[in-house]
Amino acid sequence: MSLPLVFHDDYSPQLPPGHRFPMEKFRLLRDHLVERGLTTDQALLRPELCSADILALAHDRHYVERYCCGDMSREELRRLGLPWSPELAQRTVRAVGGSLLAAELALQHGLACHLAGGTHHAHHDHASGFCIFNDLAIIALSLLESGRVGRVLIFDCDVHQGDGTARILEDTADAVTVSLHCEKNFPARKARSDWDIGLPPGMGDAEYLKVVDDTLSYLLPLYQPDLVIYDAGVDVHRDDALGLLNLSNEGLAMRDTAVIDHCLGRDIPVVGVIGGGYDKDRALLARRHAQLHFSADDAWKRYGLR
Numbered sequence: 001m002s003l004p005l006v007f008h009d010d011y012s013p014q015l016p017p018g019h020r021f022p023m024e025k026f027r028l029l030r031d032h033l034v035e036r037g038l039t040t041d042q043a044l045l046r047p048e049l050c051s052a053d054i055l056a057l058a059h060d061r062h063y064v065e066r067y068c069c070g071d072m073s074r075e076e077l078r079r080l081g082l083p084w085s086p087e088l089a090q091r092t093v094r095a096v097g098g099s100l101l102a103a104e105l106a107l108q109h110g111l112a113c114h115l116a117g118g119t120h121h122a123h124h125d126h127a128s129g130f131c132i133f134n135d136l137a138i139i140a141l142s143l144l145e146s147g148r149v150g151r152v153l154i155f156d157c158d159v160h161q162g163d164g165t166a167r168i169l170e171d172t173a174d175a176v177t178v179s180l181h182c183e184k185n186f187p188a189r190k191a192r193s194d195w196d197i198g199l200p201p202g203m204g205d206a207e208y209l210k211v212v213d214d215t216l217s218y219l220l221p222l223y224q225p226d227l228v229i230y231d232a233g234v235d236v237h238r239d240d241a242l243g244l245l246n247l248s249n250e251g252l253a254m255r256d257t258a259v260i261d262h263c264l265g266r267d268i269p270v271v272g273v274i275g276g277g278y279d280k281d282r283a284l285l286a287r288r289h290a291q292l293h294f295s296a297d298d299a300w301k302r303y304g305l306r
């Protein structure tokens with residue numbers, strides 16, 4: 001079997017013209033991976049919708065119901081930054097199903113990647129920063145509750161702090177939250193992860209990669225998780241419209257490879273989700289996100305996974 005990749009055609013619903021969230025990036029990422037021969041459309045694994053019971057492991061059930069039927073106030077939608085539509089609601093629930101499927105595949109095969117996921121600003125009972133349901137927290141709680149894992153570690157490298165994940169999992173000792181983020185990026189008021197590594201604006205490849213290396217060298221032996229959930233946000237890139245760090249394309253590639261190698265080198269399964277990335281040039285952005293899948297495919301072969 002080749003590297004398991006999870007995608008669904010629901011992922012890129014139409015937003016109003018000119019909307020700042022790059023919703024088409026998921027479809028463009030799929031197109032790019034197919035064009036480059038990394039996968040075929042037929043080989044991509046399509047997830048089911050996530051059930052309301054599983055969403056409710058991390059979220060207030062009333063909030064889940066209200067979002068799914070479009071019963072959101074103007075203020076809530078403003079904080080979310082996305083309009084409501086039945087297509088977007090379905091996409092949201094589908095994408096959580098996709099992260100769950102990718103996590104299950106990672107447990108079976110050692111490594112799997114989603115072509116979406118990483119909605120880490122979603123909180124227990126409210127949406128924030130383009131995030132509605134928190135797939136990272138949902139995966140962690142679902143796998144812990146079913147007994148599939150005894151401990152998970154969330155390694156969140158999106159440039160923004162994983163504040164929703166930190167708060168939802170605050171009292172779950174077996175879900176270790178680690179956030180590497182730029183200290184000057186959103187959210188202004190940070191939550192408390194188990195491990196927060198706030199980085200100064202402008203940090204470049206060499207310093208950043210040393211932090212990644214030091215952090216994983218310390219935390220993976222310390223916690224010995226049964227699964228690492230890796231948020232490979234590309235908004236750390238120097239050309240990102242929102243992020244204040246200064247990574248190059250090569251730096252991104254080295255980061256993704258380093259994270260995957262740290263896990264697989266210790267026989268720890270790892271699931272990759274794409275996280276944030278913002279650029280007016282949506283094709284360029286999709287190529288940036290594709291780095292995760294190329295790095296994972298390379299590791300899949302090097303480690304002889306199947």
Ligand SMILES: [Zn+2]
Binds near residue numbers: 160275276
């Ligand atoms: Zn981000």
